[in-house]
Amino acid sequence: MSFKAVGKFVSQKWFVSLIGLIALSLMIWLVGPLVAVAGHEPLKSETSRLLVLLALMFGWGVVNIRQQKKEKKEEDESIQNLLEVNAQDDEESAAEIDLLKERIDQAIQVLHKTGKRGKQSIYKLPWYVLIGPPGTGKTTALANSGLEFPLSDSLGQDPLSGIGGTRHCDWWFTNKAVLIDTAGRYTTQDSHSEKDSKAWLGFLGLLKKYRTKRPINGAIVAVSLVSLMSQTRTERGMHARAIKARIQELKNQLGMQFPIYIVLTKADLIAGFNEYFADLEDEERDQLLGFMFPEYSEDEKGVISLFNKEFHHLLESLDKRMNKRLEQETDLDKRALIFEFPKQLRMLQANVDEFLSDIFAKNAFEESTMIRGVFIVSAVQEGMPIDRVMNETSSGLGLSQLSLKTSSKESASFFIRSLFEDIIFREQFLGSVNRHHQKQNRWVKHGALAFSLASVAAFGAIWFQSFQWNKQLITETDVRIANIDEQVKRIDFDFEDNLVESLELLDEIMGLPMGYAGYYEDVEGIKKFGLYQGDKIGQPAKAAYHQALNGYFSKLLESALISEMEASQSHREYLYETLKTYLMLFNPERFDIVHVESWFELYFENNFPGEFNEEKRASLMMHTKNLLANDDLGLYVNNDAVQDARNVLTQLPLAERAYQRMKLQFIKSHVPSFRITDVMGSQSLSQFERKSGKPLSAGIPGFYTFNGFHSIFQMQIGRTVKNLMEDNWVYGDNIDIQAVDHDLAVKGVRERYYRDYIYEWESLINDIALKSTPSLELSLIQSRILASSERPVESFLKAVQKEVSLTKVSLSQNEKVAAEVATKAADVALHNKKNAIGRFMPTENTELAINLPGKEVERAFEGIINIEQQDFELINQSLVGLREYLSDLSSSGNNQKLAYKSILDGTVTEDVARSLKRTNQILPAPFNRWLVGLSHESTRLAEKGSQNHLNQIWKTQVVKAYERSIEGRYPFNPSAKNEVNLKDFKRFFGYGGTLDSFFSDYLEPFVDTSGRVWRFEKEIGVSPETLAVFQRAEKIRQTFFETDNSVKIEFGLRPKYLDQHISKFKLELGSQKLVYSHGPERTQNLSWPSSKSETRIIFIPPNSSREISHTYEGQWGLYKMLDQSLKARPETRKDNIVMIDLKGNKVQLELIPSSTINPFWSNDMERFTCPQTL
Structure with a gap:
């Protein structure tokens, strides 16, 4: 817009x-x-x-x-003014208007009879009005158009009036439109202008009155081509103005815009027309000869400015077809006419263009018209054709005009039918509607709209709150539904693989506003004022939840039951309960809601254990209960799974099934579970842990406690076996289990119960352990708590003694036990519990022993039950001794040194160990391991303290000296440029030196040096690998140092070979010399180190004063020379043959050590390192 x-x-x-x-x-x-x-x-x-x-x-x-x-x-009134004739008007005008009214009444009656009843019948078919000067062939064109007139049987082929010149107006009823053929005098109004004008305007008033919304769908302007050829320019202008006036009157009086179609009639009177189109068949004659204009044109002259262009295209198409016609025609006269026909039309182009421009040219004072196209038609072929081409040619040459023959061929219409059916009728909705009618309807619509808007404004304040609340309700619902859609796309309702997402989806669907969960249902007052959407939202939400339950969640539950039956083939007692639950879903008579819900609750607990999954389990149970509340679960029995389970169950002992049934019923009874947190104080609990990683609060179910044994198991065992024997329907109709011995089954149930009772307590006892203490401080805290008044070890053992001593209860305890039994049993959801408990309550206050079943359990825990009070006192004394020992270590100012001395003395630690060992012999496993662990822990802490003490001295005395004078220097690093000073070497490795002193002062009392590999005789917290450092240092000491702690290496060198081109070889080791000149091989004894800190080799060629020499600098020069020889000849390490090669001059020397310990080429120094810690 x-x-x-x-x-x-x-x-x-x-x-x-x-x-x-x-x-x-x-x-x-x-x-x-x-x-x-x-x-x-x-x-x-x-x-x-x-x-x-x-x-x-x-x-x-x-x-x-x-x-x-x-x-x-x-x-x-304006319409009536068109229809009424003033008193002074002649009677003839009034009569003519009455006749027009009578004609239109007749036309409407025809439409009413043939179409819908009521006002819409006159709008079913489009109405078109034909205008044009008299004699243009409007009526003839309609009569010969080839259109279908379905009312010809009742009205005849002729219209309402007749043919032969239209006097007033004729009504033509086709199957697709109503065509109104107006009298030509209405168009020209040139004979009786006033009378014709009144009749014309009256006709328009009738149209407007009877067809108010859209009086006409279009106008067809008929113009005779003969008139355009024969009339003068003035006459053509008069006709053009008359047509233009009629068109404007149509637009103004009817108040609408409509399409206009220009039809150029009597084309057959153009010379050559009949001959040019003589070859056309019937269907070809129905086609169009003309062109269409666009609805709008940007040209300031309007679409009529396109006439010449379109007419030119039309002539071109005729020219193209002319050659074909000339070839087909044999008659020379006809061929001449065919050849001249396009020229005849071309000569008409100017007249037609001028005529149409006068009618449709744009005018600033008039509304533009909607001209749709110009079309050439021929209704009948009669009369004498006009040959303007020959006439003009004859006139120019002074020849007489040629006379043309009239057509002798039977008349046929050309180019009319398609014009109406394919062009005009199809554009029936192109025009607008009556502006006055449109304005009237607009008032009605606007009035209704205004009233609605005003009502909204009036009630808006009241509806606002309702709208806001309901909008919030819808928005929340949309958000929830969008979230549900996303979840559905993500999990594709595959509950088994996406159980968590599926559960969230069910929660979302259930939680939809106004849905199953009932959110927002209790609304009242203004929230329901007209806009309440709760009912529309609630019903689909509830239906969606039920569909999700029955269609998907039920499949999950069934799958869980079937999968459990398949997976529990070896656990037949559980298989029985699962099968029974599954069959209950399909047997309303046997259905027990409590039993089914209990099974699923146990299933969810097993598959989603722990506090972390508690919310998930609650949600699953909620949906399960909602599903089970439905009559139809949407499930079908899986007979194969049922039969497989029954086949397995028929081999399952009755005792096993009865026991498993009791477990399912009472494993979650109201008898409290045994928890270590209930028998120890908070300080004591801080020193214990469970090896499995479970929390200390996780205990043993009440079913396997003293109270559970007496208040549940003893009471229910007989009843359970009896009820199970009555559930033969679970096994099928063919199974008879009544013959099974009742007492034998009870015995079997007891055996299984005792087995699990023992397992539960052994598992708990073996899972409890003391926490490890990595420091002396934490060990002291632990020992203080264990030796405190809480006595956690004693408390736990006594609690276990009570729970596993099932057969004897002293009379002094009878009243307390009976009260506990009665209290716990009252909490169990079973029938007639109190009466059954009464049988176990004492009736006399005498000292006696009550013998109860349960000896099997007592035999399993005999070692724990036999611990007496004096044994507990001895345990406590050992713990007190350990506490005092650790306290002494902690209270000393230098506890690490004290720990070292305690290990060195061996007195205090041995006393503590002996005490703990005696206690260990009293306690059964695994409690004895607690004290063994304490003993080991105290020893470990002493060793740790000793190690820390030694490490401090080691770093201060040894590591610093090593890093300062030894580390990274030659010969400890063969590639290093700097070398170890011999004084530093003596100070660090010599007798009484740094390493020797540390070993003698701190480690020697604990080390056995007699073996090939040194080892610790007693643990002091030092790593065994550390001894390798001292053992390697001892080897270096024995190699390099004399008994007087001096560094001296004695050896001999014997020349073995010298190159022939060298006359003499010298080796100078300080002041010591070796000279060889190809003589006898004599050994030269040498020693290291020498007075000078260098080693020099010299090669002297014969008859030359030039020497070839090399000097090895430093106190370790000899070793550098030998290392270089070793690199050139690795075999030297084995045969002691030293090969010296200096610039291609070679000599071989045999090195002869003075002792069995070869001080050369040993890797002890290269491998020697000092660790940062021992």
């Missing part, structure tokens, strides 16, 4: 008044309560304001209705 249209819309009176009404209504509703007149507030209540608003709306509506009636009256 353009801005101009919007501006026109908002500037209308009704819209402006509506805006004012809405503004006034809002002001009354919002400001009204604040207005007071003489202390009275007339608009304070909502009711008074509503009445005022209703009155305003009523007044506004009355005013607009009156305005509408006024305009309707003026419109009717």
